[in-house]
Amino acid sequence: TRRGIPEAILAEGKTPEQVASLATTALETTGRALVTRLEDTHFAALEERLEETVPDAAVDRRGATLLATAADHDRPALEATVAIVTAGTVDGPVADEAALICVDAGLAVDRIDDVGVAALTRLIDQVERLRAADVAIVAAGREGALPTVVAGLIDTPVIGVPVSSGYGHGGDGEAALAGMLQSCTVLSVVNVDAGFVAGAQATLIARAIDGARTSGS
Amino acid sequence: TRRGIPEAILAEGKTPEQVASLATTALETTGRALVTRLEDTHFAALEERLEETVPDAAVDRRGATLLATAADHDRPALEATVAIVTAGTVDGPVADEAALICVDAGLAVDRIDDVGVAALTRLIDQVERLRAADVAIVAAGREGALPTVVAGLIDTPVIGVPVSSGYGHGGDGEAALAGMLQSCTVLSVVNVDAGFVAGAQATLIARAIDGARTSGS
Amino acid sequence: TRRGIPEAILAEGKTPEQVASLATTALETTGRALVTRLEDTHFAALEERLEETVPDAAVDRRGATLLATAADHDRPALEATVAIVTAGTVDGPVADEAALICVDAGLAVDRIDDVGVAALTRLIDQVERLRAADVAIVAAGREGALPTVVAGLIDTPVIGVPVSSGYGHGGDGEAALAGMLQSCTVLSVVNVDAGFVAGAQATLIARAIDGARTSGS
Amino acid sequence: TRRGIPEAILAEGKTPEQVASLATTALETTGRALVTRLEDTHFAALEERLEETVPDAAVDRRGATLLATAADHDRPALEATVAIVTAGTVDGPVADEAALICVDAGLAVDRIDDVGVAALTRLIDQVERLRAADVAIVAAGREGALPTVVAGLIDTPVIGVPVSSGYGHGGDGEAALAGMLQSCTVLSVVNVDAGFVAGAQATLIARAIDGARTSGS
Amino acid sequence: TRRGIPEAILAEGKTPEQVASLATTALETTGRALVTRLEDTHFAALEERLEETVPDAAVDRRGATLLATAADHDRPALEATVAIVTAGTVDGPVADEAALICVDAGLAVDRIDDVGVAALTRLIDQVERLRAADVAIVAAGREGALPTVVAGLIDTPVIGVPVSSGYGHGGDGEAALAGMLQSCTVLSVVNVDAGFVAGAQATLIARAIDGARTSGS
Amino acid sequence: TRRGIPEAILAEGKTPEQVASLATTALETTGRALVTRLEDTHFAALEERLEETVPDAAVDRRGATLLATAADHDRPALEATVAIVTAGTVDGPVADEAALICVDAGLAVDRIDDVGVAALTRLIDQVERLRAADVAIVAAGREGALPTVVAGLIDTPVIGVPVSSGYGHGGDGEAALAGMLQSCTVLSVVNVDAGFVAGAQATLIARAIDGARTSGS
Amino acid sequence: TRRGIPEAILAEGKTPEQVASLATTALETTGRALVTRLEDTHFAALEERLEETVPDAAVDRRGATLLATAADHDRPALEATVAIVTAGTVDGPVADEAALICVDAGLAVDRIDDVGVAALTRLIDQVERLRAADVAIVAAGREGALPTVVAGLIDTPVIGVPVSSGYGHGGDGEAALAGMLQSCTVLSVVNVDAGFVAGAQATLIARAIDGARTSGS
Amino acid sequence: TRRGIPEAILAEGKTPEQVASLATTALETTGRALVTRLEDTHFAALEERLEETVPDAAVDRRGATLLATAADHDRPALEATVAIVTAGTVDGPVADEAALICVDAGLAVDRIDDVGVAALTRLIDQVERLRAADVAIVAAGREGALPTVVAGLIDTPVIGVPVSSGYGHGGDGEAALAGMLQSCTVLSVVNVDAGFVAGAQATLIARAIDGARTSGS
C-alpha cells in the first residue's frame, strides 16, 4: 500500500487477461481488488475469471472503475463521510474512480451529481448535504468553477479535480486546472482526471478525523 | 470612429504632453475626449492643459480611464442600459474602462461591484438589477467564473472580460480567459483586460436595441 | 433550456441508439430536436427511428448538425436576421452548427460563404447583405482574419468563431482564436469550433432586438 | 472571513499608508492583523503606526508576512499540529506565509527547513517530527520533488506548494507545479507561491481533526 | 558582412560610448554605419562623437534605427524597389529598421503606412503602389492579418513581420506570428520584431532581381 | 489561382472519388493537376480514373504529392532554378510537395538530399550546386539547423521549412520552427510541413528573377 | 556510425519487411543489428527472415528494442559499467533502449529497477551498486524526481531520461523534463523517451574512461 | 560540496555585503571562493573586503563569475581538458560560469569562442583543438545549433548549454533548448543559462577520466 491507501490496478495499457489475473490475486491475498480505467473487454475477462475462481465475490462497477470484495472481507468502517460532487454527466467517471477508492477504504460516500454552476439553485438545494460531510471532492470540467462555488458554501476541506471534458482552448482539463489553482477561495487540487488521487487524499484526511473521533487522537 | 464607436486615446507609451495635446484636440473637434490606461503624470498634464484651454469641460476620471466632455457637447441618449459587474476590487480599472466607453456613447450604466463567486449571496441579492439591464459586461480575474454564474441567472447577452489579477499558473488572465471560453453556459469573450472592447461591443448591441425601441427598426 | 436557448443533444461520445432515443423524446416533448456533432451512424439510427415513431417530422441536416421538427411544432418567428459568414469550405460545419441553433430559435439566417480575406473582392461584393443583418457570426480558421475585416465594414455586433482547420503552428484553432482576441476592431469571441455558443449568443442579441421591435421594450 | 479562515491583508500593490491603516483597523476590530507580501517600506509605516495606536501589540514578522496580535486577543488553541517543510532557503518566504496563517488560526507549527531531496539524510533525520504532525505543508521550488518524497515517508495528508525560485525552463514554478501534480504518491497541490492557500487548507483539515479530538465530532 | 548584407550595430545592451565608438569605426572603414534598437542616450553620444570626428557624415534616424553615411561613400544603386507597409503607428519602428537596411543596401524604398485591415479602403487605395514594387515587407501586430490581405492583392513576394504591439493573450507578437504562419495565401515570415531580418531577406531577393535586370543573369 | 500560383488539390479529408474527380476536372480544364497529401487509396482511384479519361496524361508522383500533366499541356519554362535541400529521409515528403509546385510552375529544380548538419562534409561537397541556384528551399526537422548553415554558405534567398519529424519536447516541428525564426543568419520561414507554401514563395521569387532576365523588367 | 556509436534501425514508420531487410543487411555487413521502437509484427517478420538467412544469430529482445548478433561477431569489451535505473514498470522500455545500445557498444550494464522516490528504502538498498558504476542513466516519468535523488547519492555522472508515462498536466514527459532541467543537484538530460541518446552519451563517457584505463590516455 | 563539486555562491538576490562575507568565509575555510551571477556592486564590495582580510588572494573575474584563490591553496591538478565553446559574444558569460567551475576543480580549460554555425570555416579551423579535449561544453543561444555541429565533428562527450540571448518567439533560450533536445546527433543538455551545471557535469566526467588515467581505475 502507498500511504495506507489500498493498491489499485490500472487497467489502461494492460490486456484483459493481465487485469483478470492481477485482480484475482489481489482478491485472494487482500480480500478486495480495485481496478481503474477499465474497458468492457477488461470487465468481461475479469467477470468470467471471478465466476470460476471467487464466485461469491461482490462486484461494484461504476463507470470505468470496479471494486470486487470477497465474501469474508473485513472492510474497515471509518466514522467519516466524504461528499463527492459533480458538475455534469461527463464528470461521472472521474467521480466514480474517487468514490470507489473511498468505499474500499471504509468511508461513507455521499454522491451529489449535476449541480454545475450554470444553474445555481440545484447546487443551493444541496447545501445541507454538503455541510454534513467531513471532506468534499468536487469534479468539474470545462471552466472548473464548481469547487470554488462549493468551497464558498462550506467550512470543511475541498479537493478539486479538473476533468478533461471540454473542447477547444483549454478543453483538455487545462482550463479547469488553472481555474482551480486560481480559485479565490481555499481549496487544493489534484491532476486532471486524477479521481484516484483525490479519493486517496480525501481518505487520508477522513481517516485522521476518524482516528480523532474514535480514540481522541 | 471605428464602427460608430467614439475614438479613445491610449495613454500607455505616450508622454504627458502628447496625451494632453491629443485630448484637447479631441475635445475641441468632437466635444469629448476619452483617455485610457493613463497614469497620474498624464492626468496632471491633462488637467493643467484643460484648465488653460477648455476650463468648463467636465472631467470624469475612473481608475485609469478619463472622459472629458465640453460644456456644450450633445451626448446621444440611448434608451438602453448595460450592467457592468465585477468580482472584486482588482477588477475595478478594467470595468471603469468599459463603463466610460458606454457613458461616452450615451448608454445608462449600472455598476455592480464585489459579487465574486466565493460569496454567492452578495450576487444573488443583485439578480433584479442584473435582469433589468439590456446587456451585461462581467469582469473577473483569477478563475474567471463570475460571467458563467451571472449568465446562468439572466437571459440577456453577457460579455466576459478576463482580468490579469492573479499570480502563479494562469494568473496573467490566461486562467480566466480559458475558463470563460470553456463556459458551460452561453457568453462571448474579449481579450484579457480589454475593457475598451467589451464596452464597445456592449454599445453596439445596446445601440441596436435602442434603434429598435425608438424606431421599431 | 439554458438562457431561453432550446437544448441541443451532443452526439459525440454517445451511441447511435442513445442519440436516436434522446432526439425522439425531445421531438415528442418539445416539438423539435437539435443534434450536434453527429456522424453518419448516428444519422442512420436517428432517421430509422424517426420513420417509425414520428414519420411526419421535417429533418434539416447541415454538416454534422441536424434539426428535426414535428409537423405541428409552432416555431417562434423573431423579427431579426443573423448573417453567418465563412472564409472557406472547411469552416462550413461550424457555421452549420451556429445556423441551425438560430433557425431553431426562429431567426432568419443569411448564409454568406467562401469570402476569405485572400480574395477581398468576393467579400466586398457582399457588403450590402452583411449590413442588412442585425448581428453577424463569422467563422474562420487558419489565421482567423475574416471577423476583423467584416467588422471593419459594418456597424452591427460581430461574433468571431475560430475554426480548427489548419495544420502546424497554431493550426488547431489557436492562431485564429488569438488573432480574433487581438483584433484591432471591435468584436467578441467564442471558443474554437463553438458554433453552438456563437449561434446561441447571436440568438440572445437578436431576440432582444426583436423584443424591442415588436413591443418597443 | 473566508471559510472560517481569518482574513489577511495583501500588501502588494498598496501604499505603506494603506497597509498601515488596514492593519490597524483589523487589529482594533478583530484583535489581530495578518499582512502578506509586504516590503520594508510597508513594514516601517506599519511599525510606526502601531507604536502610536496599539503600542502593546505583539508583532511577529517572518519573511514578507507579518502577524500583529493585540495584548488581549484570545487566540483559539487548536489541538493539532502542522509540519511546514522547505527544501532550501529560497522556499522560506512561502513557508513563512503558510506558517503565520496557521499560527493565527491557533495551530501548533513545526517548521522543518533545508531538507531538499539532493541530500536525503537530512530529510530522513526528521522522519519522527514529520510523522508526529497531523498534516504537512511542503514548499519546494526548482524540480519540486520534496512533497513526493515526504509523502512517501508519512501517512498523514500532504499539501505541496510549488515555489517560483528557479531559472530557465520551468523556473517560474511551473516545473515544480507540474511535478507535484504528476506525483507518483498521494498529495494535493495549491498554486505557485500560494503559501496562504496552503496554510488555510491545512487549517481546515487540522480544525476538523481538533474538533473530532475535543468533542468527538 | 553576412550574406552580402552590410553589418549593423545592435545598440541594445551596449553603453552610449560603445555604440559611438563602434559606429565611428564602421563609418571610417566602410563608409557607413547602421545602428539598430538605439535609445536617445545612444543617439546623443553618437551625434556628439560624429560631430567631432566625421562632421560631414549624413545621419538618417528613423525610430530606433540610424544610418550614418560618409560624404564620399559610394552606395550601390540597385534597380529594384521594396514596398514597406505597416498596419498602424506602433508598427513604425520595426518598419524603420527594415527600411534603413534596404536603403543602406541601395534599394529604393516605398513606405506605405497606416493601412490596417480594419479600414480596407485605405489599403485598396494603395494597390498601384504595392503592385509597382519588386518585393513587399508587411509589418503588423495584434492579429497580424495585413500581410495576408496584401498578398491577396499582388503577385510579388511578401515577407511578413509580426510586431509585439498587443496586450493580453498573444499580444507579445505570438498571435501575429501564428496568424502569418497560418496565412491562407502565400507568404514567408521572420521572427517577431525582426525588421532587420525582413529588410535583409528583401535585399537578397531584390539584389537577385537587380542582377538579372542589369546583366540578364 | 492564388498569386499566379497554379491551384493544388488537398487530398487530406477528401474521399478517393472526390480527389479523382477534382483532379480529372483540373487536368481537363487547365492541362495539369497537382494533388498534395494523398494516400495510396487516393492514388489508386486517381490512377484508375485517369486511365479511363485522360490515358495519355503524364503522372509524376513524389511522396504524397502528385503532378499529372496532359500530353498537350504547354508548361511555362522559367529561366530560373530552385535548390530544394533536405537534412534526412524524413524530410523527403515535405520537399516533394515543394518540388512539384515548382515543377508545375516551370522552374528547374535541383534536389539535394541527406546533407544534415551532423555530417558537415556531405553538405560542403554540395556548395557549388547550392550557389548555382537562384533561390533555396531547405526542409529540416528535429533541431532545424540546416537552413541556417546553408544560408551561411550562399548569398541567394533561403526559405526554411520546419518538418514535424521528431518526438518528445518540440518534436512536432515546434523546435525546428523556433530555431529557424531565431536563426543567426538571414532567412525567412513558412509553417511546419508547409512544403506547398515554400514552393509557392520560391516560385514568386524565381518568376520575378526570370521576368528580369528575359525582359529586363 | 554517428560519433563512433553503432547505428540503430528505427522501426517506427517502417513496414515489417523493410525492418527485416535493413536488419539482415546490417547483420551481414557489420555483424550486429540494433532495432528500436519495434512492434510485434516487426519482430515476427524479422525473426522469420533471420531464421532463413542468419539462423545462428543471437537475438536479444528487451521491450521494443532488439539486438541481433552474428555468431562470429567480435564485440568490443570495454572495461566500464553503466548503471541503468528506473522508477517503475512503465519506464522499462526506455531503459531497455538505452541498455541495448550500451550492450552493443561493449559496456557492462547493471540494471536497477523499480526504485521510484515514493519508496526511498528500495533505492537506498541499491546505493552500493549505484556507486560501483562509472556512469548512471536514470529513466523516470511522472514527476521525474529519481535522477535528482540518485545524483545526490553518488559522485559519478548522471544522465536523466524523462519518460512520457503520466497523464494530465505535463504527463507527456514535459513535467519530468522540466523537473530534471531544474534539478537542484548536478545532472544532464536528454529528450523525452530518448533512451537511445542516453545510452549513446553514456557510451561516449564510458569509452573515454575505458580508454584512460586500458592505455592511460 | 554537492557531488564532490566545490560550492559556489549565487550573488543574485544577495546584497554586496552578504556576498563579500560569504566569499571571505569560503576563502578562509576552503582556500577558494567561487561567486556566480555577480554585478559590479557585488564585485566592488568583495574586492574591498578581500583587500582588508585576504590581500594576497588571487582574483579571476570572467563576466559575472569570480574565482578567488588563497595564496596557499592547493588546487587539485586533474589530468584532463574541457573545451568550452561559444557561438558568439552574448554566450560569453554563460561560458565563463562553466569555465571557472572547471578551473576551480582543477581541469585544464580550452576556450574556443565565436565559432557560430553561420560561418562554418571559423569552426572547422578549430577541429584539432576540439578533438584534443576530453569533454566539450558548447554554449549557444538563438537557434542553439552549435552543439549539434560540434558533436558531429568529434567523438568525445558534448554537453549543450542553451543561452537566453534571442528575442521574439523562443528567444528566452527555449528555441535553443528545444533544438538541443532534438539534436540529430548525440549530446546531453542542461537548463537555459546553466553554465554552473554544465561545468560541474563536465568536471564529473573529466574527473572519472583523470582517475582512470592516473590510477587505472
Ligand SMILES: Nc1ncnc2c1ncn2[C@@H]1O[C@H](COP(=O)(O)O)[C@@H](O)[C@H]1O
Ligand atoms: N487511475 C489511477 N491513477 C493514478 N494511480 C493509479 C490509478 N490506478 C492505479 N494506480 C496506481 O498506479 C500504480 C501502478 O499500478 P499498476 O500499473 O497496476 O501496477 C499502483 O500504485 C496503483 O495504486
Ligand SMILES: Nc1ncnc2c1ncn2[C@@H]1O[C@H](COP(=O)(O)O)[C@@H](O)[C@H]1O
Ligand atoms: N456542439 C455543442 N457545443 C456546446 N454545447 C453543446 C453542443 N451540443 C450540445 N450542447 C449542450 O451541451 C449540454 C450537454 O449535452 P448532452 O451531453 O447531450 O446532455 C446541453 O446543455 C446541450 O445544450
Ligand SMILES: Nc1ncnc2c1ncn2[C@@H]1O[C@H](COP(=O)(O)O)[C@@H](O)[C@H]1O
Ligand atoms: N498541402 C497544402 N498546403 C497548403 N495549401 C494547400 C495544400 N494543398 C492544396 N492547398 C490549397 O488549399 C486550397 C483549398 O484546397 P481544396 O480543399 O482542395 O479546395 C487551395 O487553394 C489549394 O491550392
Ligand SMILES: Nc1ncnc2c1ncn2[C@@H]1O[C@H](COP(=O)(O)O)[C@@H](O)[C@H]1O
Ligand atoms: N549560477 C548557479 N546556478 C546553479 N546553482 C548555483 C549557481 N551558483 C551557485 N549555485 C549553487 O546554488 C546553491 C545555493 O547557493 P547559495 O544561495 O549561495 O547558498 C549552492 O549549492 C551553490 O553551489
Ligand SMILES: [Mg+2]
Ligand atoms: Mg465547471
Ligand SMILES: [Mg+2]
Ligand atoms: Mg473570478
Ligand SMILES: [Mg+2]
Ligand atoms: Mg481566415
Ligand SMILES: [Mg+2]
Ligand atoms: Mg525541490
Ligand SMILES: [Mg+2]
Ligand atoms: Mg494587424
Ligand SMILES: [Mg+2]
Ligand atoms: Mg535538422
Ligand SMILES: [Mg+2]
Ligand atoms: Mg518519477
Ligand SMILES: [Mg+2]
Ligand atoms: Mg546558435
